[in-house]
Amino acid sequence: VTSLLDNPVAWLVGYLLPGALNTVKVTVLAFLCGIALGLLFELARRSRVRPLGGAVAIVVEVLRAMPPVTLLFIAYFGVAELGLKLSPLAAGVLCLGLIEAAYATEIYRAGINAVHHGQREAALTIGMTSLEAMRHVVLPQALRHVIPPLTNQCVGLVKTSAAVSLIALPDLTFEAQVVTGLTYQGLKVFGLAMLMYLALSLPVSWLARRLERSR
Amino acid sequence: MAFLRRLSEDLATNLPTWLPIFAAATVTVLRMVALAMVIALSVGLLLALGRSSARRSVAWLCVVYLEGMRGIPAFAFLYFVYLGLPSIGIFLSAFQAAVVALGLNAAAYMAEIYRAGIDSVHVGQRDAALAIGMTSGQAMRHVVMPQALRVIFPPATNMLVEVIKGTALASAIGAPEIMNRAIEQTSITFTPMAVYVTAGATYLALILPCARLGRWLERRAVRERAVAPG
Numbered sequence: 001v002t003s004l005l006d007n008p009v010a011w012l013v014g015y016l017l018p019g020a021l022n023t024v025k026v027t028v029l030a031f032l033c034g035i036a037l038g039l040l041f042e043l044a045r046r047s048r049v050r051p052l053g054g055a056v057a058i059v060v061e062v063l064r065a066m067p068p069v070t071l072l073f074i075a076y077f078g079v080a081e082l083g084l085k086l087s088p089l090a091a092g093v094l095c096l097g098l099i100e101a102a103y104a105t106e107i108y109r110a111g112i113n114a115v116h117h118g119q120r121e122a123a124l125t126i127g128m129t130s131l132e133a134m135r136h137v138v139l140p141q142a143l144r145h146v147i148p149p150l151t152n153q154c155v156g157l158v159k160t161s162a163a164v165s166l167i168a169l170p171d172l173t174f175e176a177q178v179v180t181g182l183t184y185q186g187l188k189v190f191g192l193a194m195l196m197y198l199a200l201s202l203p204v205s206w207l208a209r210r211l212e213r214s215r
Numbered sequence: 216m217a218f219l220r221r222l223s224e225d226l227a228t229n230l231p232t233w234l235p236i237f238a239a240a241t242v243t244v245l246r247m248v249a250l251a252m253v254i255a256l257s258v259g260l261l262l263a264l265g266r267s268s269a270r271r272s273v274a275w276l277c278v279v280y281l282e283g284m285r286g287i288p289a290f291a292f293l294y295f296v297y298l299g300l301p302s303i304g305i306f307l308s309a310f311q312a313a314v315v316a317l318g319l320n321a322a323a324y325m326a327e328i329y330r331a332g333i334d335s336v337h338v339g340q341r342d343a344a345l346a347i348g349m350t351s352g353q354a355m356r357h358v359v360m361p362q363a364l365r366v367i368f369p370p371a372t373n374m375l376v377e378v379i380k381g382t383a384l385a386s387a388i389g390a391p392e393i394m395n396r397a398i399e400q401t402s403i404t405f406t407p408m409a410v411y412v413t414a415g416a417t418y419l420a421l422i423l424p425c426a427r428l429g430r431w432l433e434r435r436a437v438r439e440r441a442v443a444p445g
Contacts, residue, residue: 065422067383078408162288186298201286
């Protein structure tokens, strides 16, 4: 086993690649949750139901101020005390998704504000309800402003996702730690892991930059 | 409801023990943040200036550092510093490793903030400074930087918030900060929810004022730009 573990290819195949796959999985799921939930947050904040808007504002503020690690520990170890045992993946997706939603809300807000208010008024004039105007007229136009910054957020999420290793989700950081424990070659192992993180995040941030320029 | 009652009972029983522990951990976090910010602010400035250096190799190295550091998780870099550097003979304590890793990571983001600030000052300011005989360095120090600072302050405050949040990662390598103490207490009292909620509240008490300050500075900077001539 020792000789096998001297080989970086064995680290990759046995540990780091499956770990990277889990990083991608938790990031993509959390991103999807986050952009959906973020839109709901923003619509709630804009709704005429006052207390709803206030509650969302507080939740967003807290989510943005809390270290992801603390949130993960509350969701994974704390909620288990309630008798609701979440899997590491469920807890990870839930927390990262909520954090992503908190940031996405601001992005949606800016995107919706960027659409001229005449558009909404015109839609209301021809008899659309407020929600229809949002869905068919405002949001399609806001999308253009929203996609580049959301793509940027996705890069942030890849990086934040490393914290899920602390609730024993075997992501890239977790596996790199396992290999370091077996080989005592932290420099090489984490060097390799960091390169793999770059391979995940750089293409997305290039995409974000291109989208921003072509806007 | 039964759960809320239990949570408040747990808090009532344990808070007298926890308060001094979390207070000491908060002091550790503040020391960690202060030192990491010193690294972030100074290395970040060097990177921002080095990036537009006339020497191609220096500029290129700075860009590689910036792009690379901004693409990897601070957490992976923290492990690299703590578990990796010993194999080339650099041994850091958990606290030192956290300061170095968080500082060097934040420096990459700070460099972008400096750059945006410097770019916001009209080139005519620098040209005028050079015309009256200042060197390039003097023009930066006495003319460009003082004006760039008001643009730099608000996002730098946000960076401070990110660094405070980042210190929670140092619990994983055993630095005696808030999350580390919280995990320790969990294994003594077996009340994870109460402990982690207390830890979360401690972070909020540290971070919310900083976030507020950042937003206030931002609003002020926007107002000033709106009335400033040119």
